[in-house]
Amino acid sequence: MQPHSELMPQAAKMNGNKTAAAKAIVWSIAGSDSGGGAGIQADLLTMRAFGVHGCSLITAITAQSSVEVARVELVSEQMLAAQWHTLLADLPPVAIKIGLVASRAQQQQLATLLATLPTTIPVIIDPVLIASCGDTLTLDPGSDALPELPELYRFASLLTPNLPELAALTGLAVTTPDQIITATACLLTQGVRAVLVKGGHASGCKQLALDYLVSATQQAWLASPRIETAHNHGTGCSLASAIASALALGYPLDDAVVLAKAYLNRGLSAAYATGQGAGTLNHLPLPIAVEYFPHWLNTAQVQALYQGATLADLQPSSAAFAPLEQQEMGLYPVVDSVAWLKRLLPLGINTIQLRIKTADQQQLSAEIAAAIALGKQYQAQVFINDHWQLALQLGAYGVHLGQEDLATADLAALRQAGIRLGVSSHGYAELLRAKALQPSYIALGHIFPTKTKQMPSQPQGVVRLAQYVPLAAPYPTVAIGGINAERLAAVAATGVNSIAVVTAITEAADPEHATQLLMALLAKAKQEAQVRQLAQAKEFAQAISEVNAVCPN
Ligand SMILES: Cc1ncc(COP(=O)(O)OP(=O)(O)O)c(N)n1
Numbered sequence: 307m308q309p310h311s312e313l314m315p316q317a318a319k320m321n322g323n324k325t326a327a328a329k330a331i332v333w334s335i336a337g338s339d340s341g342g343g344a345g346i347q348a349d350l351l352t353m354r355a356f357g358v359h360g361c362s363l364i365t366a367i368t369a370q371s372s373v374e375v376a377r378v379e380l381v382s383e384q385m386l387a388a389q390w391h392t393l394l395a396d397l398p399p400v401a402i403k404i405g406l407v408a409s410r411a412q413q414q415q416l417a418t419l420l421a422t423l424p425t426t427i428p429v430i431i432d433p434v435l436i437a438s439c440g441d442t443l444t445l446d447p448g449s450d451a452l453p454e455l456p457e458l459y460r461f462a463s464l465l466t467p468n469l470p471e472l473a474a475l476t477g478l479a480v481t482t483p484d485q486i487i488t489a490t491a492c493l494l495t496q497g498v499r500a501v502l503v504k505g506g507h508a509s510g511c512k513q514l515a516l517d518y519l520v521s522a523t524q525q526a527w528l529a530s531p532r533i534e535t536a537h538n539h540g541t542g543c544s545l546a547s548a549i550a551s552a553l554a555l556g557y558p559l560d561d562a563v564v565l566a567k568a569y570l571n572r573g574l575s576a577a578y579a580t581g582q583g584a585g586t587l588n589h590l591p592l593p594i595a596v597e598y599f600p601h602w603l604n605t606a607q608v609q610a611l612y613q614g615a616t617l618a619d620l621q622p623s624s625a626a627f628a629p630l631e632q633q634e635m636g637l638y639p640v641v642d643s644v645a646w647l648k649r650l651l652p653l654g655i656n657t658i659q660l661r662i663k664t665a666d667q668q669q670l671s672a673e674i675a676a677a678i679a680l681g682k683q684y685q686a687q688v689f690i691n692d693h694w695q696l697a698l699q700l701g702a703y704g705v706h707l708g709q710e711d712l713a714t715a716d717l718a719a720l721r722q723a724g725i726r727l728g729v730s731s732h733g734y735a736e737l738l739r740a741k742a743l744q745p746s747y748i749a750l751g752h753i754f755p756t757k758t759k760q761m762p763s764q765p766q767g768v769v770r771l772a773q774y775v776p777l778a779a780p781y782p783t784v785a786i787g788g789i790n791a792e793r794l795a796a797v798a799a800t801g802v803n804s805i806a807v808v809t810a811i812t813e814a815a816d817p818e819h820a821t822q823l824l825m826a827l828l829a830k831a832k833q834e835a836q837v838r839q840l841a842q843a844k845e846f847a848q849a850i851s852e853v854n855a856v857c858p859n
Pocket residue numbers: 638640659661691692706707708709728730749750751759784786806
């Protein structure tokens with residue numbers, strides 16, 4: 307199967323007389339695993355699965371199988387430098403993954419080389435201290451101690467230790483969530499920009515692998531069901547390479563980590579045996595099905611898990627926001643005055659948002675009250691953007707909040723009042739965070755460039771949107787950002803439940819006509835999608851009955 311084409315950069319360049327998509331280049335600086343499961347070999351397989359171009363700078367050659375590391379030979383300083391300079395001249399990296407650095411001298415050499423690169427190139431460092439068979443991979447003369455990586459810390463956009471490595475690197479105990487937080491804080495003070503602690507090794511939670519991601523601005527736990535397999539050789543290398551690849555594709559760090567984790571979970575679920583020892587994970591191409599994505603948790607929830615709670619305990623249905631009464635939202639105008647509601651609601655719109663950014667408190671209160679009354683009059687689902695206190699006070703149908711609002715809004719009060727909640731998201735991580743709140747719908751954006759709002763994130767495009775929609779289930783989804791009549795069909799084909807627009811209505815020469823046209827186009831696109839789904843289901847049923855006819859058992 308081909309790597310997922312969307313994940314390649316759009317820039318195309320001529321290659322002979324064929325047009326070829328230019329792939330992002332990712333360097334793997336690591337050791338060769340002759341057994342094929344870890345090191346450079348795992349890195350390149352991962353990079354291929356992500357649709358980036360992997361280059362290798364080999365630090366050491368190992369004679370290694372699934373049961374032993376028989377010999378390790380460092381490449382010479384000259385050879386490492388030659389790989390670096392040769393690649394840099396022609397195949398410069400968009401992102402770098404560093405694995406086995408087998409001696410202090412190599413650390414110093416790499417530090418000198420890395421210092422010459424622009425600091426904008428992300429560097430993911432996976433500390434490789436011991437091979438999965440238990441043999442050491444360091445060549446420091448006479449050293450029985452693990453090589454630390456302090457020389458390289460200041461270059462690390464992300465360091466990815468597992469629990470034993472975190473303990474070895476910091477000299478601290480890492481048995482409880484609080485201890486893990488303290489140990490990572492210690493690495494952050496040493497210059498590492500972010501740390502992802504891999505919880506695959508035994509932790510205080512039996513059913514889940516709990517990974518901890520922390521940076522100066524963010525802290526989150528990712529919970530994945532434990533995949534019982536002995537075939538886990540190369541998982542650390544693959545995870546770090548997957549993160550580097552996703553960063554090279556333009557994902558922000560938290561999205562890259564989520565996507566990489568899903569990649570790893572699926573690869574582990576399909577892992578296979580090799581030799582007498584641990585087999586390897588299966589490097590399957592993107593996209594990745596929903597069941598492999600982790601859950602997004604906070605520290606209090608992880609502490610509860612350590613004390614025996616289950617994932618289901620953390621998200622009881624009693625903590626869910628009220629569902630939409632009209633699940634079929636259709637076209638969702640986002641407007642800045644009650645005057646607009648008066649123009650649009652008579653056209654048959656059933657979901658609409660009042661998004662006022664400039665108004666004094668008194669005027670705001672009057673507008674929100676009038677919007678709520680109009681919603682009741684037209685039996686429409688009127689959402690209030692931002693102003694959750696007034697929405698609560700005045701008894702709104704729903705509120706729409708951005709991710710930055712989630713920390714300060716009184717979500718429990720909104721939920722208890724039966725007010726519906728819509729939440730914005732701009733990628734995998736925010737989507738998982740929104741989902742953890744059990745909202746009434748999740749907005750996905752911005753899909754195309756928009757002039758309505760200055761966006762800190764990149765446009766997501768319809769291919770990523772198609773991946774987010776199933777991930778948001780069971781919550782209804784709304785696509786927003788730069789959507790107009792020309793783009794609507796492609797957006798609707800992703801299966802998104804609703805389409806939110808601002809300027810396609812408010813800046814149209816005839817807003818009523820534009821609204822009716824968009825409503826009709828969306829209804830048609832949804833009908834076509836339904837017909838397509840039915841045809842696919844029929845084809846599938848036919849194929850199954852043909853198989854059953856040939857082999858009834
Ligand atoms: C349907 C819908 N989706 C997203 C947004 C954006 O909301 P938010 O992140 O709160 O940003 P502002 O709209 O406040 O700028 C939205 N309003 N509606």
